[in-house]
Amino acid sequence: MGLKRNVGLAVALRYKGKTPFWSYILHRIGGSALFTFFTIYIMALAGVDFASGILGNWLFQIFSLSFGLFHIINGLRITILDLFPNLIRRQREAIWLEWAVFLPLYGFMLFVVFRSAVGG
Amino acid sequence: METAKPRTLPLSKRGFNFEMIMWIFTRLTALAMYGFILAGLIGGLIVSAQTGANLADILRWAFLPNLNENPLGAYIWITILVKLMVIAFVLIVSGHGVHGVLEILDDYFAGVVARRWFRNGIIAYALVVNAIAIYVIWAS
Numbered sequence: 001m002g003l004k005r006n007v008g009l010a011v012a013l014r015y016k017g018k019t020p021f022w023s024y025i026l027h028r029i030g031g032s033a034l035f036t037f038f039t040i041y042i043m044a045l046a047g048v049d050f051a052s053g054i055l056g057n058w059l060f061q062i063f064s065l066s067f068g069l070f071h072i073i074n075g076l077r078i079t080i081l082d083l084f085p086n087l088i089r090r091q092r093e094a095i096w097l098e099w100a101v102f103l104p105l106y107g108f109m110l111f112v113v114f115r116s117a118v119g120g
Numbered sequence: 121m122e123t124a125k126p127r128t129l130p131l132s133k134r135g136f137n138f139e140m141i142m143w144i145f146t147r148l149t150a151l152a153m154y155g156f157i158l159a160g161l162i163g164g165l166i167v168s169a170q171t172g173a174n175l176a177d178i179l180r181w182a183f184l185p186n187l188n189e190n191p192l193g194a195y196i197w198i199t200i201l202v203k204l205m206v207i208a209f210v211l212i213v214s215g216h217g218v219h220g221v222l223e224i225l226d227d228y229f230a231g232v233v234a235r236r237w238f239r240n241g242i243i244a245y246a247l248v249v250n251a252i253a254i255y256v257i258w259a260s
Binding site: 028031032034035038039042045046075076079082083 | 147150151154213214217218220221224249252253256257
C-alpha cells in the first residue's frame with residue numbers, strides 16, 4: 001500500500017527546515033528542469049524542429065541553466081556529505097560554501113546568455 | 121561545547137536491498153557525470169593547445185562535441201572514443217535522471233496503480249530516448 005503523507009504545498013512551504021530544506025526543494029526543481037532539458041535536447045538531436053527552437057530560446061536557456069547549475073553544485077555537496085558522513089554536522093556551512101560557488105558562476109552565466117540574447 | 125551526534129548508520133547496518141542499490145547508483149552516476157565533464161574539459165584543453173583555440177571552442181568541444189568542426193576529428197580512434205564517451209554520458213545522465221524523476225513522482229503519487237504506471241512509463245521513456253540518442257550520436 002502506498003505511503004500517505006497528506007502534506008499540502010502551503011504546509012510544506014511553512015516547514016522550518018531553512019537552508020537544507022530549501023536546497024532540497026531547489027534540487028528537485030533543478031532535477032526536473034534538467035530532465036526537461038534532456039528530453040528536449042534528445043528531440044532536437046532527432047531533428048524535431050520545435051525542440052531546436054526551444055533550445056535556442058534565451059528564456060528557456062536561463063530557466064534550464066539556473067536550476068541545472070544549482071542541481072549540479074548541490075549534487076556535489078550531497079555526494080561529498082554522503083561519502084563522508086562525519087561532515088554532515090557541518091552541512092549548513094557546506095550550503096553557504098555552495099552558494100558562494102554558485103552565485104559567481106550564475107552571474108557569469110547570466111551575463112553570457114544575456115549578451116548572446118541581445119546579439120553581443 | 122557538546123556537538124550533535126551524526127544521525128548516520130554504517131553500511132553494515134543499513135541492509136543491502138533495492139533502495140540501497142539505487143542510492144549507491146544515484147551517487148555513483150553523479151560522480152561519473154563529473155568525471156565525464158572533467159574528461160571533456162581536459163580533452164578540449166588538449167585540442168586548444170594544438171590549435172590555439174579560445175575558451176568558447178573548448179567549452180563547445182567539451183559539451184557539444186561536433187567532430188566535423190573539431191580538428192582532431194580526422195583521427196579515427198578519437199572519433200570512436202568521443203562517440204563512445206558521449207553515449208556513455210547520455211546513458212548515465214538518463215539513468216540518473218529517470219531514477220530521480222521516479223523518486224519525485226513516488227513522493228507525490230501514493231497510489232499503487234499510479235506508481236506502477238509511472239514506473240512502466242518512465243522505463244519506456246528511457247528505452248526510447250536512449251535508442252534515439254545512441255543512433256543519432258553513432259550515425260553523426
